[in-house]
Amino acid sequence: MKIICLFLFSLLICPGCGDDEPAIKVDLKIKEQVIRPHEPDVITYAYLPQYSHTVSYTRHHLLVSYLRKKTGLNIKQIFPDTFDHHMCMVGENKIDISFSNPFVYVKMARKYGAKAFARSIEASGRENFRGQIICRKDNVAIKNLSHCVQKRWIAVDSTSAAGFLYPLGFFLDHGIEKSDFKEIAFAPGPGGKQEKVILAVYAGKYDIGTIREGALDVVVGKIDLQQIRILAMTAPYPGWVYAARKDLDTSVVEKIQQAFKALDMKNATHERILKAAHFAAVISSTDSNFDSVRELVTKTDINLTQ
Incomplete structure (x- = not known):
C-alpha cells in the first residue's frame, strides 16, 4: 500500500520537474503593490511611511474601515515603502487619498496638483506639531x-x-x-x-x-x-494633512471629508478609532493652511520641485 501511495505521489509532482523546464528564480526582496484588476472602483489610501508598515496599519486600519462603511466607498490602505515612493504614486494617480506631513504635501501640491482637504489634530489636542x-x-x-x-x-x-x-x-x-x-x-x-x-x-x-x-x-x-x-x-507648524490627488472626483473627497468631520471622541466607537490613529479629531483644511511651511522651505533654500 505504501508503494502504491508513493507511486501516485510521484505522478503528481513529476510534471513540474522535467529536465526541459528551467528553474525560475524568485527574488523575495522585490515587492510591488498590487490592486486587484476586478476592483476598478478602489479608492487607495496611504499613510506616508514615517513608521514601519505594521505601525501604519495598526494606527489606521480602524479608520479606513470606518471611512469605507461611512462613505460606501471601496477604500483600501496601501503601503508605499519610502517618502519618494509615496509622492511618486500620488503623481501617478496610484494614491487617491494621501496622509502625509506638511512638507511632503507642499511638494506634492507643487509638483502634482494635490489638494489639501483635511488635517489631523494631535492626540494631545494641538493642531500643530514640532x-x-x-x-x-x-x-x-x-x-x-x-x-x-x-x-x-x-x-x-x-x-x-x-x-x-x-x-x-x-x-x-x-x-x-x-x-x-x-x-x-x-x-x-x-x-x-x-x-x-x-x-x-x-x-x-x-x-x-x-x-x-x-x-x-x-x-x-x-x-x-x-x-x-x-x-x-x-x-510648532501645521499638523499632518489629508490631500486628494489631482482630478479625484470631488464627490469622493466631500464624502470622506464629511466622514472625518463626523468623528466624535464622545462616541465610544469613534474614540477607539481616533485613539488608535493617535488623533483627537480630523478637521477641514485648505492649501493656505500650509503657507508657513512654504515660507520655511524658502528660508532653508530647498527646491520644492525636486
Missing part, C-alpha cells in the same frame, strides 16, 4: 545646541517635516548652517524611519538625531529611553 533634536544622555560632547557643530546628524528623510525641515530651520535660526555638520545622513531603507533615527542615536552611530514629537513613544520597551535626551524642540 520636531525634536535628540542625543544620548551620556554624550558629554553635547551639552547644548552649539555643540552640534561638527557632529554627525541623522535625520528621518530629506522630505521629513519634523524629522528634517523644522530642525534645519531651527539650526539656521541659531546660526548653524548645513555645512557646519560633520555629516548629515538620512534613515535608510523603507518605512520605520523615525524608529531608525532613534535607534541610530541610541547605538552611538550618530551624535544627534531629529524626529517628530511623539516618535519616542514608538520605541517604548525596545530601548532604555532614559539614555535619550531631548536637546531642543522646534517651533
Whole structure:
C-alpha cells in the first residue's frame, strides 16, 4: 500500500520537474503593490511611511474601515515603502487619498496638483506639531545646541517635516548652517524611519538625531529611553494633512471629508478609532493652511520641485 501511495505521489509532482523546464528564480526582496484588476472602483489610501508598515496599519486600519462603511466607498490602505515612493504614486494617480506631513504635501501640491482637504489634530489636542533634536544622555560632547557643530546628524528623510525641515530651520535660526555638520545622513531603507533615527542615536552611530514629537513613544520597551535626551524642540507648524490627488472626483473627497468631520471622541466607537490613529479629531483644511511651511522651505533654500 505504501508503494502504491508513493507511486501516485510521484505522478503528481513529476510534471513540474522535467529536465526541459528551467528553474525560475524568485527574488523575495522585490515587492510591488498590487490592486486587484476586478476592483476598478478602489479608492487607495496611504499613510506616508514615517513608521514601519505594521505601525501604519495598526494606527489606521480602524479608520479606513470606518471611512469605507461611512462613505460606501471601496477604500483600501496601501503601503508605499519610502517618502519618494509615496509622492511618486500620488503623481501617478496610484494614491487617491494621501496622509502625509506638511512638507511632503507642499511638494506634492507643487509638483502634482494635490489638494489639501483635511488635517489631523494631535492626540494631545494641538493642531500643530514640532520636531525634536535628540542625543544620548551620556554624550558629554553635547551639552547644548552649539555643540552640534561638527557632529554627525541623522535625520528621518530629506522630505521629513519634523524629522528634517523644522530642525534645519531651527539650526539656521541659531546660526548653524548645513555645512557646519560633520555629516548629515538620512534613515535608510523603507518605512520605520523615525524608529531608525532613534535607534541610530541610541547605538552611538550618530551624535544627534531629529524626529517628530511623539516618535519616542514608538520605541517604548525596545530601548532604555532614559539614555535619550531631548536637546531642543522646534517651533510648532501645521499638523499632518489629508490631500486628494489631482482630478479625484470631488464627490469622493466631500464624502470622506464629511466622514472625518463626523468623528466624535464622545462616541465610544469613534474614540477607539481616533485613539488608535493617535488623533483627537480630523478637521477641514485648505492649501493656505500650509503657507508657513512654504515660507520655511524658502528660508532653508530647498527646491520644492525636486
